[in-house]
Amino acid sequence: MPSYLHFGEDDFLRCRFAVSPLWETQDAVRTLKRPDRHGYHAPWLRRMRTAAAGLDLTPLWLLMPRRGHSPDWLGPPPLGPAATFEEEIAAVRRADPVAAREDTARSLACTPGAFDSPYARAWMADPVRMVAELADAVEEVWRVLIEPDWPRLRALLEADVAFHSRRLAEVGLGGLLPELHGRLGWRESTLTMESRGDYERHLNGQGLVLMPSVFVWPDVISGFDPPWQPTLVYPARGIAGLWTNPADRAPQALVRLMGRGRAAVLTALAEPATTTALAHRLGLAPSSVSSHLTTLRDAGLLTARRYGHQVLYERTPLGMALASGG
Known part of the structure; x- marks a missing residue:
């Protein structure tokens, strides 16, 4: 009815x-x-x-x-x-x-x-x-x-x-x-x-x-x-992967290209996320994650969108291609 x-x-x-x-x-x-x-x-x-x-x-x-x-x-x-x-x-x-x-x-x-x-x-x-x-x-x-x-x-x-x-x-x-x-x-x-x-x-x-x-x-x-x-x-979208842990490590080619920390952050952004959420997910200090996000954004691999008091980071098409090895 x-x-x-x-x-x-x-x-x-x-x-x-x-x-x-x-x-x-x-x-x-x-x-x-x-x-x-x-x-x-x-x-x-x-x-x-x-x-x-x-x-x-x-x-x-x-x-x-x-x-x-x-x-x-x-x-x-x-x-x-x-x-x-x-x-x-x-x-x-x-x-x-x-x-x-x-x-x-x-x-x-x-x-x-x-x-x-x-x-x-x-x-x-x-x-x-x-x-x-x-x-x-x-x-x-x-x-x-x-x-x-x-x-x-x-x-x-x-x-x-x-x-x-x-x-x-x-x-x-x-x-x-x-x-x-x-x-x-x-x-x-x-x-x-x-x-x-x-x-x-x-x-x-x-x-x-x-x-x-x-x-x-x-x-x-x-x-x-x-x-x-x-x-x-x-x-909400994406709940199928909500409780799964991120990959233990980013692809080695990506690590060699940009360093382990930035590669881990880019790989973890399968869905848009905030600095705090990424730090919690990766077990890294928020200050380190923030620094990596700024570098990745400046390189054209991420975009940032403000929502209330939070800023959500999302991979650009180039960032998606790099993270997937494409």
Whole structure:
């Protein structure tokens, strides 16, 4: 059954991309519970098994029905294109307890027997405490499971935004949206999505947030009821290679040509990345990576593109040819 998002003239001017560490934290918790999402994340799941076992995820899982509503207040659309986790979790902690209680009750109603849980009874009785406890639970997941890998995750998400921003300039919004996922279509200023539920919304000038996600695969999600800005969450490009380690060494011909450090940096840029992400991936000091990136860019092998407070580096066609040995 399709869902519909209807665009008016003003909505085309208010569409934006965003990246959300809070969303990735929430969806990582969902992924742990759903085997159908494990395919691309098996290395991460194996590495995090012990850490995840030390967390009490039951309260969060209770609010993540396989079909139905998850509380918008606990994972709202991102505040801006480059919001930090600290900014996002602070907004969660400021949630109105009365509205959060109603939103939570709607989610609990999607799971038979959920209201009988001791967690649910406590939440309904004391929503102020509920907001604090659930925010604490999400923050603990962030610190344990996501923050150590956030430079790598953020680089992939920002690379996706850079790619699709270019596609938006090339094909327009109506051409871009169906490219984001096979279940999306566009006709007569209306975004359609094949889904299990029945959802229809006129954007009424709010526009649409387009948000790539690592952990949402293989799904695409459209939602957030008023007053939240409508948001479309889709799988980011490149997640198939996200958890693979870079090659142990660059091709020897490339090493002889430009030196081991610069060759390693050029080889590692199979996808656009930031200085911090490359340093994390290669085990090098950020200052060294920055120096190599500057040299490679000056030589015409890389381009640099600013996204928020970050700069993404990407290989030029010449850089691609050298890295591949072409």
